[in-house]
Structure formats: structure tokens, C-alpha cells
Amino acid sequence: MNDKLTNCGHQITIMEYAGFPFPTVALKVYTSDLTSLFLWTCPRCKGYTKGFEVIYRDHSTCGEGRHAGPTRIDKWKRMGITSNDAAPRAVLLRFLFLLCIGCKCLASEVEATQTATLAVDASPQLARKIPDTLFGIFFEEINHAGAGGIWAELVSNRGFEAGGLHTPSNIDPWSIIGDDSSVFVETDRTSCFSxxxxxxxxxxxxDNCPTGGVGVYNPGFWGMNIEEGKVYNLVMFVKSPETTDLTVSLTSSNGLQNLASATVTVSGESNWIKVEQKLVAKGTNRTSRLQITTNKKGVVWFDQVSLMPEDTYKGHGFRTELISMILDLKPRFLRFPGGCFVEGGWLRNAFRWRESIGPWEERPGHFGDVWHYWTDDGLGYYEFLQLAEDLGTEPIWVFNNGVSHNDEVDTVAIAPFVKVCFDSIDVLDSIEFARGSANSTWGSVRAAMGHPEPFPVKYVAIGNEDCGKKFYRGNYLKFYNAIRQAYPDIQMISNCDGSSTPLDHPADLYDFHVYNDSKTLFNMKSTFDRTSRSGPKAFVSEYAVWRGDAGRGSLLASLAEAAFLTGLEKNSDIVSMASYAPLFVNDNDQTYWMQTLFRESSGAMFHPTTISSSYSGSLAASAITWQDSENSFLRVINFGSDAVTLTISTSGLQASINALGSTATVLTSADVMDENSFSNPTKVVPVKSDLSNAAEQMQVTLAPRSFSSFDLALAQSKLVAEM
Known part of the structure; x- marks a missing residue:
């Protein structure tokens, strides 16, 4: 707290003054000093001040709706009050008068408690099983989700290919240690990899190099997170015409703190050699770099310089701490590798599965021109299949169907279009790579990579967001027919939305993508209520609040998304799968925590709910139980700005509800626009507490703008009808 008097000049709403929904203002009264009758704490800068300006909402507008926040000044009136007023007591009276006006508005807009009833019918006759696959994850190489994210490679541009094939080329983010008079670097086309x-x-x-030597360093993806005691495996390919000692080090970003170091000797010869070295960190630094230096005059070539932590999830190259967060979601499928990453801005930059398998050092990598960064494809087709297995999820392979954002292959040319890998034979080969025996042509390649047993691919998506493009339908049918003939059990997913209009082509499922503002997505909870119950099932493979009113990862966004998911549960007879996009950005925002509260839904039993209230337009709810569990879950979203007294009535359960062991988990915050960040990663997280009044008939209070999950312990395990 800043104890100095300030004149910060911040404009504070009377609602912010009153402490809702913003931080509380502490008033301090000093009766012994009437010239400084009171001080107050600015909730913006935390400084004590005498001078201030109060902004209050016009009293006549109180009935117009919910408080819109301090950024909407158009309907607010201002009255300045400062400590320079002639009569300090009058100042206080004016302030209290304003506060009364504000509190009157507050009572009508914020403190007013709504009432509602929620009826849950858990009778076996109305129970319906939710698909085992309902909630999963969608991984796309976007926001460095793979390169620099879940894939544990620490070196960025490890193969020096990111600058293109025309040499000399840009080597970013590599830089030199020394100056132009001591070291010179450039790319050439002398690699041993074809x-x-x-x-x-x-x-x-x-001739006399500086202490510490000269060389090159790589900062990784905005700094390498090196942790004390951990082991890091360095692999690089090197050649030098003369015997040379190289020092490989992990240092701080300025090179002054040495975290790990080793010397490797390169024998003087014309052939490339593979160098492997373990580095044990003796300190922790989140913005470290890898540097390679020498004191000897001469020439050294480098290629495919890799640094990975020795500890990865199951030894398969994925970051353990991120995998653990994914596992907490209990996903049932993994859709990969895109997304627009699959299409490419141009076909030449589309994802090619053949180029992403085999030894990592031999993979050429490619430029993801939609999301504008290079990936070395260390995280390739094989690794995605391995990840799906490690997570215990169904793999959903999304392949390019000859269509990108800006160009596409004519259907008449798709079959023989082999060289750029967009023909049906190529896709059949990709499926054989996953499902074929270890003796098959492509199954043997998989086996050589360390996985002799097949991967159980049951779903493929023919393209991504390509419906309506000139050659999509024709290309789709070519792929569909080829796959159906070779693998009749595989479920195929069309890019065309069949939720309101029947598809004009065969499909087992269809993609449904939605990115919208929070209010629209909240209201879309009933989207599939009117969808035909016959025909292909819906795969809501991408959804998010992504625009308009909810910022980037705010509480408001997560509430709308939660309401949307209750609608998917309700309509899970025709919605088979759903996944959020994008999976990885930066921090654990509220959408992640919201999804953890839906992690028990897949395979559970859905029970119909009915909300009765004049306020029901701001509420959403769902109820589930399991046949082999001892719990029932109720989820209720309060999208409105009023608190709600909710009476819950549950009937038809095959067991009574026990207060002992029942809990309530609430996701909310003082400001609906609050977001988590690296500086405050737990600003908005679920808070769990005992639900002491849990019963078939109970009353709870829903906080404004909140998501409440009630975990109700049941007296016995038999819950619903036999399935």
C-alpha cells in the first residue's frame, strides 16, 4: 500500500466506490483533523488521496438493464469533490449524498436477488446415455502450441531451415557470440541430410579469442526454461576439417550465469558426426539460452542442433506439466493436426504427413503460412498418434483434401496428384501407417519408429473448413469412396454443416464450427434443439467465444461457453463430439477451468432439467449421473448480473442424496472481464466448498456471473436404468 498522498486523477464509478463489482474502497475518517476529514484509497493505484472525482449513473436510467462497466461514460453524470472545498463537513455530506444515490442504483441493479427453481428429473425412463466421446481436445499448431509449447524441443530453428533453401539465409533466432571481426556465420547447402x-x-x-570463446547461441522460444537438477539432452551434427574443442553451455539470457557446461571434441575430418551430450543444470533460469563456443581459429559446420529435457511424458517428447493439465480434462478424443494448419495458405505449405515421419533429424519441416511461423515437424503424424495413445483418447486424423485457403486441386486431377501428396492413395497410405500390421509397407515404417502395434484410427476428417470451395465436394467424394472401400469401419467427417440443412453427400459426421461473442454463444445453447434426429451426427470440432464483448479468455467468455456445452449435453443424441479451440495459448484461463467441470460428462447419463423464473433467460443448467459411480452432478450458469436464489428439486434418483461428501464448486470473480495471466495465474479459478444442505430439495445462491457445479454424493451406486 502506498502511504503517500497522491492526486492520481482516476475517475471511479460510484459502484466501484461501493465495492461491487470492483475492489472495495477503504474510507478512513480522521475526526481529530477536520481539515483532512477523510482519506480514501484509489482502487486503481492503491494510493491515498484527498482529491477525487465521483462518476455516478443518472438515477433515471437505473431500470434500463445491467451495469455496463466504467468504460460506458455516456449514461453517467459527474460531480467533482475535492478536499479544497471551503467546508469539510459539507464535503462529507455531499459525498454521503452521492453514495446514497449510488447505493439506490446499486440496489436496483446489483444487489437485487432473483429467484428461480430448477427441476431435475432423474427417473430411469427419461435418462439418456451421453456418448463416450462427447468431450475431447483439438490440437492445432497455432500460437506455438507445438513448436515451443507441448513439444519439449527447446531449440528454435534447430536445422537452420527456417530461412528457406536459398542460401545464405536468415538464421533467426540464432545469433553470434563475439563480433564480426572474431566470428562469421552463414548458411550453405552442405548438410548430410537429403x-x-x-x-x-x-x-x-x-587468433587470440576472448575469454569464454566466440560462437553462436540460441534463445529458444523467447527463452529456455532451465530448472536446477534437471538433465537436458543435447544432440547436434557437426563437422570440422581440424580437431576442435567446443564448449556447449546453458546460460542466462546475457551469457553471464552459467547453468551447465561441457566440452566436446570434434575430430578433424570431412564427414559429419553426431554429438550427444547430457547437461545437468546447477541453477534455474526461465529465460536461458544454449550457446556453442570455441577458442580455436578455423571452420565448423553445424546442423540439427536439438536440446530436450530428459524427463518427458512417458519418454515420448511431450512436456509432462502440460500433459498433466490435459489429462485433468479427461479428454475422449484428440483431433489433429488442424485446423488451418492442415490446409495452408497455399498448398505448398500444407501439412504433409510423409514429411513428418521417420528420424527427426531427417524431417525437412515447413513454414506454416497461415499462422506465420516455421515448424520443424518434430511433432509429426507419428507423435500425434502416440500422444492420442498416451492420453487414452481416440485419434481423429484431419488430412488435406487438395484444398488450401488460396488454391485447390481440380477433382479431375486429384487421383494422379501424387508428388505433392494430396491423392487418395496418399491418404490410404497414411491410414496403413497407423493401422497396418508391422509387415505391411507403411506399418513397417511405424514399427521401425518404435511402435509395432497398430494405432486404432477410427475417425478421419476430409479437410478443414473447406465446404463451399469449388472442388471440395468432388474431392471429398473421391476420398470418401476410396476410404470406404478400403476401410469400411472408419467414420468420415464432412466439413459441411448439416445442423439445419441435410447434407448432399454421404458422411458419418459433420463439422460444426462456431466462434462468436459471449451473448450469441450463450443463446446458441439451443442450436441443436431443432436439428433432425436422423442422418449424420454433429462434431462440434471448434467452438469458442473469440470476438466482441469478452476479451481474450475472460470469465464472461467461459460462462457463455459453459452454457453452450449444456446444450450439447442436452442434444448429445445427435452431437457425438465437441472440442474447444485453440487448446493452447498462454495461460490457464477460465475456459480451461470451466472444461474441468465437464470432464465427467462423456459416457454419463443425462437427465432433463427445467428452469422456471422470469430470469431464466440468463440461466443454463444440466444434470448427469453415472451407472457405476456414487455422484450426481448439477451444473448451473448464471450469465446475468444479479444474484439468484435457486431452489433445486430432484426427483427419480435411485438413491438419496447425502450432505456428507457433497460439494459446490464455483467459478466467478468480482469483474466479469477478469482474466488469468502469468503475473496472476490464479486470479479466476474454481473454489470448492462443502455443500452442507445437499438434499433432493435444497436451496442455493448463485453469485452474479458465475458457473456453479454441485457434486452430490449418493447413498448407493445404482443410479439409473440399465443400459
Missing amino acids: RNIVALRMEVLC
Whole structure:
């Protein structure tokens, strides 16, 4: 707290003054000093001040609706009050008068408690099983979700290919240690790898090099997170015409703190050699770098420089701490690798599965021109299949169907279009790679990579967001017919939305993508109520509040998304799968925590609910139980700005509700626009407490703008009808 008097000039709403929905203002009264009758604490800068300006909402507008926040000044009137007023007591009276006006508005807009009833019919006759696959995850290489994210590779541009094949090329983010008079670097086409031919040539020019040597360093993806005691495996390919000692180090971003170091000797010969070195960190630094230095004059070539922590999830290259967060969602499927990443802005930059398998050092990588960054494809088709297995999820392979954002292959040319890998034979090969025996052509490649047993691919998506493009339908049918003939059990997913209009082509499922503002998505909870119950099932493979009124990952966004998911549960007879997008951005925002409260839904029994209230337009709810569990879950979203006294009536349960063991978990915050961040990662998180009044008939209070999940312990395990 800043104890100095300030004149910050901040404009504070009377509602912010009153402490809702913003931080409380502490008033301090000093009766012994009437010249400074009171001080107050600014909730913006935390400084004590005498001078202030109060902004209050015009009393006549109180009935117009919910408080819109301090950014809407158009309907607010201002009255300045400062400590320079002639009569300090009058100042206080004016302030109290304003506060009364504000509190009157507050009572009508915020403190007013709504009432509602929620009826849950858990009778076996109306129970319906939710598909085992309802909630899963969608992974796309976007926001560095893979390169620099879940994939544990710490070196960015490890193969020096990101600058393109025309050499010399840009080597970002690599940089030199030394100056132009002591070291010179450039790329050339001398690599020993046929599919990624660019290498880095480093020439040391100094006869008496500075202490510590000269060389190159790589900061990784905005700094390498090096942790004390952990082991890091360095692999690089090197050649030098003369015997040279290289020092490989993990240091702080400025090179001054040495976290780990080792010396490797490169024998003087013309052939490339593979160097492997373990580095044990003796300190922790979140913005570290890898550096390679020498004191000897001469030339050294480098290629495919990799640094990975030794501890990855099941030894398969994925970051353990991120995988653990995914596992907490209990996903039932993994859709990969895109998204627009699959299409590419142009076909030349689309994801090609063949280029992403085999030894990592031989993969050429490619430029993801939709999301504008290079990926070395260390996280490739094989790794995605392995990830699905490690997570215990169904893999959903999304492949390019000859269509990108800006160009596409004519259907008449799709079959023989082999060289750029967009023909049906190519897709059949990709399925054989996953499902074929270890003796098959492509199954043997998988087996050589370490997985002799097949991966159980049961779903494929023919393209991504390509419906309506000139050649999509024709290309789709080519792929569909080829796959159906070779693998009749595989479920195929069309890009065309069949929720309101029947598809004009065969499909087992259809994609449904929605990105919208919070209010629209909240109201879309009933989208599938009117959808035909016959025909292909819906796969809501991408959904999010992404625009308009909810910022980036705010509480408001998560509430709308939660309401939307209750609608998917309700309509899970025709909605088979759903996944949020994008899975990874930066921090654990409220949408992540919201999804953890739906993690028990897949495979559960759904029970119909009815909300009765004049306020029902701001409420959403769902109820589930399990046949083999001892719990029932009720989820209720209060999207409105009023608190709600909710009376819950549950009938038809095959067991009574026990207060002992029942809990309530609430996701809310003082400001609906609150977001988590690296500086405050737990600003908005679910809070769990005992539900001491849990019963078939009970009353709870829903906080404004909140998501409440009631975990009701049942007296016995038999809950619903036999399935």
C-alpha cells in the first residue's frame, strides 16, 4: 500500500466506490483533523488521496438493464469533490449524498436477488446415455502450441531451415557470440541430410579469442526454461576439417550465469558426426539460452542442433506439466493436426504427413503460412498418434483434401496428384501407417519408429473448413469412396454443416464450427434443439467465444461457453463430439477451468432439467449421473448480473442424496472481464466448498456471473436404468 498522498486523477464509478463489482474502497475518517476529514484509497493505484472525482449513473436510467462497466461514460453524470472545498463537513455530506444515490442504483441493479427453481428429473425412463466421446481436445499448431509449447524441443530453428533453401539465409533466432571481426556465420547447402540440406557454417577469425570463446547461441522460444537438477539432452551434427574443442553451455539470457557446461571434441575430418551430450543444470533460469563456443581459429559446420529435457511424458517428447493439465480434462478424443494448419495458405505449405515421419533429424519441416511461423515437424503424424495413445483418447486424423485457403486441386486431377501428396492413395497410405500390421509397407515404417502395434484410427476428417470451395465436394467424394472401400469401419467427417440443412453427400459426421461473442454463444445453447434426429451426427470440432464483448479468455467468455456445452449435453443424441479451440495459448484461463467441470460428462447419463423464473433467460443448467459411480452432478450458469436464489428439486434418483461428501464448486470473480495471466495465474479459478444442505430439495445462491457445479454424493451406486 502506498502511504503517500497522491492526486492520481482516476475517475471511479460510484459502484466501484461501493465495492461491487470492483475492489472495495477503504474510507478512513480522521475526526481529530477536520481539515483532512477523510482519506480514501484509489482502487486503481492503491494510493491515498484527498482529491477525487465521483462518476455516478443518472438515477433515471437505473431500470434500463445491467451495469455496463466504467468504460460506458455516456449514461453517467459527474460531480467533482475535492478536499479544497471551503467546508469539510459539507464535503462529507455531499459525498454521503452521492453514495446514497449510488447505493439506490446499486440496489436496483446489483444487489437485487432473483429467484428461480430448477427441476431435475432423474427417473430411469427419461435418462439418456451421453456418448463416450462427447468431450475431447483439438490440437492445432497455432500460437506455438507445438513448436515451443507441448513439444519439449527447446531449440528454435534447430536445422537452420527456417530461412528457406536459398542460401545464405536468415538464421533467426540464432545469433553470434563475439563480433564480426572474431566470428562469421552463414548458411550453405552442405548438410548430410537429403531432405533438409541447409547447414550453418561458422568461421572463427580470431587468433587470440576472448575469454569464454566466440560462437553462436540460441534463445529458444523467447527463452529456455532451465530448472536446477534437471538433465537436458543435447544432440547436434557437426563437422570440422581440424580437431576442435567446443564448449556447449546453458546460460542466462546475457551469457553471464552459467547453468551447465561441457566440452566436446570434434575430430578433424570431412564427414559429419553426431554429438550427444547430457547437461545437468546447477541453477534455474526461465529465460536461458544454449550457446556453442570455441577458442580455436578455423571452420565448423553445424546442423540439427536439438536440446530436450530428459524427463518427458512417458519418454515420448511431450512436456509432462502440460500433459498433466490435459489429462485433468479427461479428454475422449484428440483431433489433429488442424485446423488451418492442415490446409495452408497455399498448398505448398500444407501439412504433409510423409514429411513428418521417420528420424527427426531427417524431417525437412515447413513454414506454416497461415499462422506465420516455421515448424520443424518434430511433432509429426507419428507423435500425434502416440500422444492420442498416451492420453487414452481416440485419434481423429484431419488430412488435406487438395484444398488450401488460396488454391485447390481440380477433382479431375486429384487421383494422379501424387508428388505433392494430396491423392487418395496418399491418404490410404497414411491410414496403413497407423493401422497396418508391422509387415505391411507403411506399418513397417511405424514399427521401425518404435511402435509395432497398430494405432486404432477410427475417425478421419476430409479437410478443414473447406465446404463451399469449388472442388471440395468432388474431392471429398473421391476420398470418401476410396476410404470406404478400403476401410469400411472408419467414420468420415464432412466439413459441411448439416445442423439445419441435410447434407448432399454421404458422411458419418459433420463439422460444426462456431466462434462468436459471449451473448450469441450463450443463446446458441439451443442450436441443436431443432436439428433432425436422423442422418449424420454433429462434431462440434471448434467452438469458442473469440470476438466482441469478452476479451481474450475472460470469465464472461467461459460462462457463455459453459452454457453452450449444456446444450450439447442436452442434444448429445445427435452431437457425438465437441472440442474447444485453440487448446493452447498462454495461460490457464477460465475456459480451461470451466472444461474441468465437464470432464465427467462423456459416457454419463443425462437427465432433463427445467428452469422456471422470469430470469431464466440468463440461466443454463444440466444434470448427469453415472451407472457405476456414487455422484450426481448439477451444473448451473448464471450469465446475468444479479444474484439468484435457486431452489433445486430432484426427483427419480435411485438413491438419496447425502450432505456428507457433497460439494459446490464455483467459478466467478468480482469483474466479469477478469482474466488469468502469468503475473496472476490464479486470479479466476474454481473454489470448492462443502455443500452442507445437499438434499433432493435444497436451496442455493448463485453469485452474479458465475458457473456453479454441485457434486452430490449418493447413498448407493445404482443410479439409473440399465443400459
